[in-house]
Amino acid sequence: MKNVLITGANKSIGLETARQLLQQGYYVYLGSRDLQKGQQAVDQLQAEGLQQVEAIQLDVADSASVAAARVALGQKTSVLDVLINNAGISGGMPQPALTTSVDLIKQVFETNIFGVIAVTQAFIDLLQQAVEPRIVNVSTGLASLTLHQDPSWRYYNITGAAYHTSKAALNAYTVMLAQELRATPFKVNAVDPGYTATDFNHHSGPGSVPDAAARVVKAALLGPDGLTGQFFSDDNAPETGISPW
Incomplete structure (x- = not known):
């Protein structure tokens, strides 16, 4: 049985990603900043008959929490x-650059970026023991610098000095990490789950949580x-599935 660790997995896309991977036969370590909320998510999944799951307390922005989670998982x-x-935060909108x-x-x-780096570095030794290790960084189409230069893009006027730039940095880290691991069995990719109706955006997105999670899965x-070092986005690149950076 393969193991997966998902950060920020006690609700929304993270929880649905856990559900879908459980259905695929994975053992899921459900990372949650609040362990009680993580356990509630585990209880919910187990009530659905999905038993191979347990909660791990993990606040990606807290180095002590990351270190403790690594010890616990090990x-x-x-x-x-x-x-x-x-795991990610928006910081609230709007976010004018000035x-x-x-x-x-x-x-x-x-x-959104330092937490990802900390978690990746903390757990890389366990990933290196896998036959076909995978790292998936959940990004956003709003991180595309190329599309933000196109006035005809539907989200051209939606700017975010904190959120968008942090995810653009995440994309850059994804490229660097994939390049560093290119001679290994690793596949490292960024995924745009699409504009999805979640608490993150006050349920304003048109996409469904199951569809968003399916892209991550x-x-x-x-x-x-499979490809590595890519930015997958069905929304921004429906024909190829690969978004411009």
Whole structure:
């Protein structure tokens, strides 16, 4: 049985991703900043008959929490097949480039990029023990610098000095990580789950949570011939499935 760690997995896309991977036969370590909420998510999944899941307290923006989660997971398994860096915050909107505070930008970056780096570095040794390790970084189409240069793009006028830039940085880290691991069996990719109706955006998105999670799961299940170092987005690139950076 393969193991997967999903950060920010106690609700929304993270929880649905856990559900779909459980249905695929994975053992899921459900990372949650609030352990009680994580356990409630586990109880919900187990009530659905999905038993191979347990909660791990993991606040990606807290180095002590990341270190403790690594110790806790290492006591349960010596191999991690998939890491899904799903935890993220928006910082609230709007975020004008000239007036968004540096403190807010730092807060968003702390979770959306520095947290991803911290978790990836902490768990890389367990991933290296897997036959076909996968790292999936949950991004957003709003991180595309190319599309933000196109006035005809439907989201051209939606700017975010903290959120968008943090996810663009996440995309850049994805490229660097994939390049560093290119001679190994790793597949490292960023995924745009689409504009999805969740608490994250006050349920304003048109996409469904199951569809969004399915995009993440697809990247997690890539076979040995799958692509690496890509930015998958069905919304922004319906024909190829690969968004411009």
